[in-house]
Amino acid sequence: MAERYKTAGTNVETTVLGADEIILNMGPQHPSTHGVLRVKLRLDGEKVVGSECVIGYLHRGVEKIAEHRNYQQFAPYVDRMDYVAAVSNGLGYCEAVEKLLGVEAPPRARVIRTILTELQRIASHLFWLGTHALDIGALTPLFYCLREREEILKIFEKYCGARLTTHAFRIGGMQYEAYDELEKDVERFCKDFDKRVDEYEALLTENRIWVGRTKGIGVLTADAAIAMGVTGPVLRASGVQWDIRKAMPYAAYDQYEFSIPTGKSGDTYDRYLVRLEEMRQSRKICLQAIEKIPAGPILGKVGKVLKPPPGEIYHSIEGPKGELGYYIVSDGTTQPYRVRIRPPSLMNLEALDQMIRGHLVADVVAVIGTLDIVLGEVDR
Amino acid sequence: MTNDSEEKQPPRPAEAEKSAGTPAAPSASPFAPGGTPSSEAPAKPVAPSAAAAAIPPKPGAPAKPPGPPPPPKEAPPKPAPLDNDLVRRYKTRFSGAIQEALLDRRQAILVIAADRLLEIARYSRDEEDFNLLVDLTAVDWPKREKRFDLVLNLYSFPKNERLRIKALVAENEPVPSVESVWPTANWLEREAFDMFGIVFEGHSNLKRLLLPEEWQGYPLRKDYDILQQDEAWVRENLGIDSGQ
């Protein structure tokens, strides 16, 4: 057994090399832990026999901050959690507060929200695909993905002036009226996006190395996935056809036709295929949505000061990473009494340990990549 | 692989409507955000529950603490007692343990006795098909005798329903861990311990999740003062007064 000791003056664990097991400290500064995740791996040679995630390096106390801001003031904070999909975060929060208030966004706002959120889902998946491929050693797809993501970010920028942390929505509706060419921009993006996805597929889907690196890696059965609280594409790749957009529609999702892609074996390859198909479905939703954006106001009847009656709400949306839920307790004042954010990445990450047992170090990065975690959301 | 999914019917919405209709009881079924958005109009769901709420003046709801200010809007959503099949099943099974059943903004809430949490959790998963523990968290009400609400958000895939289980927990009162029922509770309970100091009995690895091991205090408690914490840290580690 490796004998551990502490280096004088530092907190770094080093080991005297033993014959059987070593502990590899992956992160928090490591090229492929997607931020500041730290995974302590117990290795037998290169085989993982155990692991422990150490998280919290990005903990900002978002839930505590919420208790000291009023409802509108807290809205921009949620963008900083999953900063790769800020629009989705904003949608979840705004809808939760709306439900708490008992108001509803007007139809126009709901459709525009749907468009932007679906674009955000594509952007998030694109970023995932690029970095995931990069983790597995394919350098080039990242830049193709970023090229397309850039188009989406440009649309966001035109809409609200921000690209990443958009704060695009407002409680009760929208912050801004859609700009004139929104439909045209979205249509232009959607028109050749299908071909672009084919392009990524050409690079990866049938590639022997890619298939070899992802098939059968990090298998999560449907039962295990549900037990671990895994949601989103990871759950669907395990064969559970569950999508909150269909199960409990919000925004304007009930008006559009799309299918929920599922996988069979719940391995990394299936998760890859599921997400690719999800991008295509999101594109389909966008195309349907821009066809008919209802006219009308963009902001519902909400006052300047929000005082939700006492009570509580749990509202969740299908974020790009899984079920993104907000549990808000109101005590009738202008500030939320408690805001609990249910981050999909946290639960998905929790499943990491059982997914990597028995695999090699190289598979660990593949599995971390396939979980599509964002540490800002895990740690909040 | 992805193609065949297109042929499959997206079964959920249909199921959702069904489950919305079938469970008897006048009050809306205890599944959370309405199955179809058409029924999501806020006025509709509120009307029946508000009427029901009018008769008993909030029978001992978990003391929503400071005086609820009367919002002057039309029919504000309010927690109301709930009595439907699901609740009745729970009540017959765990007669004394179900202290209260509420419907708040069309979401079902069961308030239970903390010491029977594990039993109820297991029953919820096995008999009532609430197979997904969506979230486990807590709310701090420092003025109450039992200061914490331990909140479990459950979801049932077969029924497409949500259920919230609440247990009132006093400070330093150990709660049975539900890790054995839903493994995902491992981290969630660690987080609740981390943020509120709720101790879960039978948890396999109860230590802080997000904050460093040596952290003092439990940040999401209402009486946690960041300034005090900051000063203590500065004094201890830097040997000066922070002057904040």
Next chain:
Amino acid sequence: MNVIMPYVLPVLFALVIVALLPLLAGYIVLVERKVMADMQVRLGPMRVGPHGLLQPIADAVKLLLKEDIIPENADRLVFWGAPLISVTAAMLALAALPIGPFFQIADLNIGLLFILGVSSLGIFGIVLGGWASNSHYSLLGALRSAAQLVSYETSAGLAIVGALLLAGTLSTRGIVQAQSATGWWFIFVAPVGFFIYLVASIAETNRAPFDMPEAESELVAGYMTEYSGFRWALYFLAEYTNMIVVASIATTLFLGGWLRPFANTPLFNFLDYLPPLLMLGVAGYCFWRAPKQPVAVQKMFMVAVGLLCIALTLALAMPLAAPAGSLLASSKAGIHGAFWFLFKVAAYIYVFMWLRFTFPRYRFDQLMRLGWQFLVPLSIVNVMGMGLGLALHRQLNWPAAPALILGIVLTLAAGAYLLATGEKHEHPRVGEEEETSVDA
């Protein structure tokens, strides 16, 4: 003259190689970044010099000035020495390579064996460096590197044997002359051998998709994790030198060395004019782009590059224009030979880059499986197939073409069989049996 030919000239050549190699490696990096950028819809380095042409210089200066950090628990002596071993071994291998018929430091009669032996020594630098760093990443990288080199050196060696059977000599110069004599580059005679060598050489130089020892997404930087500054630069230099070495071996052995394409066909003699025209074209491009550079220094630099290309054009064109029999005309073989040799080496390295930016990375066990279960058997079969073809041709006096084609077809059949059966042996999860939990 007796002194100059055997002593002074080799020393001169050696000096030129040692002096130019770091520069060359730097520019290969630049080209690599440019090629990568081009494949990834972006521009690559553009800031230092026109089109980033001075980037290697800036990088070199940065690396030399960087702090040389030695980890606290490292074995200092080994840590210091390891990169030197790597770089020395890599450079030594260049000694026996014929860059053109004249430009060669030493034509050893065991040339190829020497190159293989010496370049394999470089692994000591990697293993020692990885071990001395006292870091898990480094150690894992070093172990991977050692295992990988042993595995792929085997198939590379066997692939080379196939070509050696054709040449009948180990002398690098002799090999090229053999190809010159028959007029057939060995890639056409032994294509399977070339393929095996291509794959094995990528793995040997630790390049993607076989860059396991330094897989940045897994092992941060593998055996180089703890290195910085100059020592890191030495490893880097060794890696790129190794690339040049394997490309040179492949060029010599399979691609006809310094020979012009169709060297024996007078009809294609116009190809002699290609090198100067190419250089002229580059020069013209430089002059054309020079006024468009934003800064005066960059304009001047661009013109300078253009002038350099003009000089090269002259050097390449003069032997062609000179009257036959003069000293200048006789230097044609040397100058043009060097051009073609470097051209082929560059093309080979370009293939390396191309593969790197296209493919994901193999996993370590997959790499080993590919090496031992596919490449090694295939290369053994290849040697036997070549042997069979040559025996039929030389002993039984079959015509060359059918004999060799028979050998190749047999080898390919074996390869197809290996591919078909190899699929079944893939175990995604290694050793399912033991499961332990980690304790804090």
